Amino acid sequence: MGFQPVVKRSVSEDVFEQIVSDVLSGELAAGAALPSERQLAEQLRVSRPAVREALQRLSAAGLVAVRQGDATTVLDYRRGSGLEVLPRLLVQGGELQPAVARSVLEARLHNGPKIAELAARRAGVGAAARVRADLDRIVAELAAEQDPVRLQLHALEFWDRIVDAADSIAFRLMFSMLRAAYEPVLTALAPVMSAEVGNAAGYRDLAAAIVSGRPEEAADRARALLGPATAALLDILGD
Template sequence: MMFEPIARKSASTEVFDQITARVLGGDLAAGESLPSERRLAEAFGVSRPAVREAIQKLAQAGLVEVRQGDATSVRDFRQHGGPELLSQLLIRNGQPEWPVVRSVLEARRMIGTQVARLAASRATPDAAAAVQNAAETLAAASDPVSQQVHALTFWERVVDAADSIAFRLIFNSLRNAYEPTMTAMAGVMVAEVGRSDLYRALAEAVAAHDEDIATGVAATLLDLGTAAVTTAIDQLQQQEQHS
C-alpha cells in the first residue's frame, strides 16, 4: 500500500483525503485493517496526532471502525457512509462518474418535487419574492456554467421557502456534491438550466401557493436534467463497447 508524503499545512485533512479515496476506490476493502497509527504516520510523513485526528474523521464519516486495543478496520461505506461522501464519489481522475451523477439527479428529483410542494404551502411573501428574483436572475444568465450556478441559487431559495431543516441539510449535501462537476456537466445540464420558462412557472406557483402546479413543474424541470444525463451515459457506454 503506497501513500504520498504530506506537503500541505493540514496534515490530518490530507491523510483523511488519501485514505478516503482508497476506501471509496476499493483499494481498501470493507473488513480490511488499516496499518497501525505509527506505521501510517511513517508512511505519510506526518505526526501521530495528525493520523489520530484523521482516523477520528474517518470514523465519523462511517468509513472505518475504531476499536480500543484492536486494529482500525474499514467499513462498507454503502452501509455506513453519509451523503457527504457523494462529492468524492462523483469525480474520479478529473472526470464525472456518470452513474453516480445519475444517482444524485434521481435523488434530487424525488426530493425536489416535495420541496417545491412544501415551498408552495409555506412560502412567506418575502420567501416567494426571493424565489421569483432568483428565477429572473437565472433567466438573464447566458452560459451553461453560470446558469447552473444560478439554478442552484434558485433551488436554495425554494428550500428556504419550504422552511424544513431536514430538506435544507439534504440540499446542502447534494449541492456540495454537485458543484465540483458543473463545468463538466455544462453541456448536458443545459437541457434543464436553459428552461427559464419552467423556473419562472415554478416561482409563480410558489407565490400563488399552488402546491399541485409547483410539484408538477418541478418534476418536469428536474426530469429534463435526469433524462439528459441518462442519454449521455448510454452514449458513453455505447462508445466504450465499440472502442
C-alpha cells in the same frame, strides 16, 4: 492555462484525504485492517499525532472503526457514512463516476417536486411575499444570463430559496450535499443542462405556483422543469 489556488492543508488532513480516497475507491475494502498507528506514521513519514487525528476523523465519518488495543478496520461506507461522502464519490481521480451521477440525478428528480409542493403548502402570506421577491429576482437573472455555468449557479440559488420555503431540515441537508456534489462538475454538465437552466419561463411558472399556494401544480411544474435534462443525462450515462 487556468491556475487554481493552492490550498494549504495540515499533515493530518493529507493523511485523512489519502485514506478516504483509498476507502471510497475500493482500494481499501470493507473489513480490511489498517496498519497500526505507528506503522502508518512510518509508512507516511508523518507524526503519530497526525495519524491519530486523521483516524479520529475517519471514525467520525463512519469510514473506519477504531478500537483501542485492536486493529483499525475499514467499514462499508454505504452503510456507515452519510451524504457528506457524496461529492467525493461523484468525482474520483478527476473523473465523473457514472453510477454515482445516476443516483444524484434520480434523487434530484424525486426530491425536487416534493420540495416544491412543500414550499407551496408552507409559505405563509408574509413568507410568500419574501419568497416571491427572491424568486422574481433570480428568474430575471436567469433570463438575462448567457454564461452556461452562471446559469446553473442562478438555478441552484433558485432551488436554495425553495428548499428554505419548504421548511424541512431533512431536505435542506440533502440539498446541501447534492449541491456540493454537483458544483464541481458544472462546466462538464453545462451542454446538457443548458435547456433546463435557460428555461426562464419554466422557473417563472414554478415560482408562481409556489407563492400562490398551489402545491399540486408546483410539484407538476418542478417535474416538468427537471425531467427533460434528467432524462438526457441518464441517457448519456447509458441508463
